[in-house]
Amino acid sequence: MIELTVNGIKRQVDVVPEMPLLWVLRDELGITSAKYGCGVAQCGACTVHIDGMAVRSCQSHIGEVAGKSVVTLEGLDNKDHHPVLQAWIEHQVPQCGYCQTGQIMQAISLLGLIPEPNDEQINQVMSGNLCRCGTYPRIRAAIHAAAKKKMAEK
């Protein structure tokens, strides 16, 4: 049994330690906001936070996550009023929406590091998150809007 904390709740899973966190979340724990897109850290659809940092859950072996605190989009604090989620809704970013949970988790991490990123900084940090529908212009706009919202709240 491997024990970890997901969205504040202690969970136990009986899987091999090499199993990626992504598949533990999806198939063992039924938490589906982290998406399988590529399996090799090329698309970012599986992005979650481990101890506050954005990571690709397809590359995190569950054995190494043991004892750590994992937060998926479902477990974000203040979810109904989260400035990034609100900005994503107001700017109607999603088309198919499959990559967006990963984009959002990456964007939250970005704003934690750089409160008011410019386009260049957004490009740098968000380029690991692929969107096949081409929502990039709206992602940029939503990140700027969320940054403004967060600053105003402070």
Next chain:
Amino acid sequence: MGHMQTLSRRAFVVGSAAIAGGIAFGAYASAEAATSASDNPLAAGLGANSVTFNPWVEISPDKITLIAQHADIGQGVGSVQPIMIAEEMDLDPGQFEIRFAAPSPAYFNTGFADEFAPFVAADQSPAAEEARAKTLEWLRESGLQMTGGSSTIPDTYQKLRVAGAIARETLKAAAAKRSGVAVADLRTQSGHVILPNGSKIAYVALAAEASKIPPVLDAQPRDPSKWRMLGKPMMRLDVRSKVMGELKFGIDMKTEGMLYASVKLNPNKGQPLKSYDASKAQSMPGVRKILEIKNGVAVIATNSWYAMKAVDAIACEWAPSAYPAEQADHWKVLESSFKPEFLGKEWRKIGDIEAGLKTGKLVEAEYRAPYVGHQPLEPLNGIGLVTDKGMEIWVGHQSPRFVQWVAATAIGLKPEQITFHNQWTGGSFGHRLEYENVRVLAEIANQMKGTPIKLVFSREEDFLQDIPRQIAIARHRGSVDKSRIVAADLQLASTTPLKGLLERSGTPSKDPDGQLAAGLWNVYYDIPNFRATSYEAQGLSPSTTWRSVGASTSGFFTESFIDELIHAAGLDPMKARIAMCTVPHYRKVLETVAEMSDWKGPLGNGRGRGVAFVESFGTPTAEVVEVTATDRGIRIDKVWVAADVGKVVDPVNFESQVQGGVVWGLGHAINCELTYAKGAVQQTNYNHHEAMRIYQCPVIEVRGLENDPKVRGIGEPPVPPAAPALANAIFAATGKRIREMPFNKFIDFV
């Protein structure tokens, strides 16, 4: 299966000679057409005290359900289609549930009538309209239920608003009967019929009574000036649940007692498995069973990852490919396909092409476009359960009735024994018109009778099995004399995406592939001598429809070549196109993009602008791309787009679709190709086939025009002009003419 035979028997493209008179054109715009489609499939599952007025509206005592006729592949079907009904019914978001359409001929796609009839879109002569009406009747008879061809709005704009109007007026009639108040004195608001004294009756409370009176079939949709939601910026109904991570895609679905499957299939597409060694896989964690299927092996395990790992450890020997094993030989086949025996069709001929080519200065150029993958971010998947009665299948797919046929054929059932549940999808771009996952899932579930099986393709497997976009070469010749284009002879050799798809759907066609005409024959410039000819290359990789289909390659070829002719004539690319454009409201599209971009000719200082104009799926679309040649390569700075769709029904999503189409068109033109080696594609993940990431994405400014007499789609039309506008911009900035995709083989990009 009746509709399959109908499809095969009839010519897919209706020849003009076969058109008989007497068909009133525009019939599909009538209220009758919206309701006279065969039996209403909602009637069968209707509960007590419930009512359905047509295949799109169902009201029970506790809820209202609106049917999204098409598959949602990210284009917003699950929002705009129900809202078109809700607009007429005076329902607000939140007052109804949405369900995807079940397989039924009632949901035949009227939107294909224009695309399949052998007339260019701008031709709205009586003969063209008659051919379209005839094609519509064929679509009705065949019951072709398919999402594609940018038909989300064109197919449903009229029929869903009529369906909503019928529901509204019938509910009013039921309320009139109950209350004794005349219908004329009733109105509707927010899911209620309102009586003159201000009291309200909820629609759900009228369901039982409404079921006992005849529906009001002559109800008319409202004039757009009365719209509450449509035509104005509105919130897509699926945005919140997608942002909150609550929406379940097909890959997120789960059922009781389910096991997980992953597959390894012969990468020589269409060929069987010869032998395999699963000794290593057998003892791996979580493995329950190893199955042999027609073209590969499957592992059944307790989760997807165990299944993927184990299937990866199986050594397989494959039957070799029927197409050339090496990419260079694919190109050789294309090169030798410009011969009479491979003629698809001479689509259009104006003037005297040979004499025209001998006048003035001759310009010749060859262009190439490679195989490209679809690769939506949600890989192919599905859940299947086979029992003694038949098969139930949960999968996101664009052709529900063909899914039934493919699954049934794979395991010896009848199509009506397949119960299909459509799912939200993480994109498609044409991928979910094909059937790899459906066929394989049916085979696996059939061997695992009684156990629900969830199949998920690994990304690598998805790449290997992805039937690519057509590969094509164009050999164009033209001439210019005295500052004008005298002749253009456009010749194309290509694989056949639509023919291939139809064949795999069980409805083979012997007609020339109409998608090879797209972007080739629908050229709206005043060129006195013009010819457009397609050749169909034989024996190459299967290919299929990819966002914008034929126009995705021919749009690039044609609009690059027109640019070359314009430059040879010493003209300005924008002014020349505007001056040559023969359709007044198409000219307006070009004038609009010129105004938006403030086009004033060459920019200088390593900067350049290119323009391209392509009509696809009836939507004339003009784009200007601006680039800067930096010391690190070409940087795409900005794109302006103007498109005329007759009516912009959902303005926010319209802009999203255009931006997404531009990103799709540019990204693949710059970065992507699939190449074969030893019969398999060499690109197996996004690092080999990247398209556009955010750092390359330009600012994209969009304007929708509403001058076209018909309501048109926008999912695909922004794609074809993107690549040629970029190539033309690179030429303007650097003097280098790129005639082959992907462009990054010839020039660096920032």
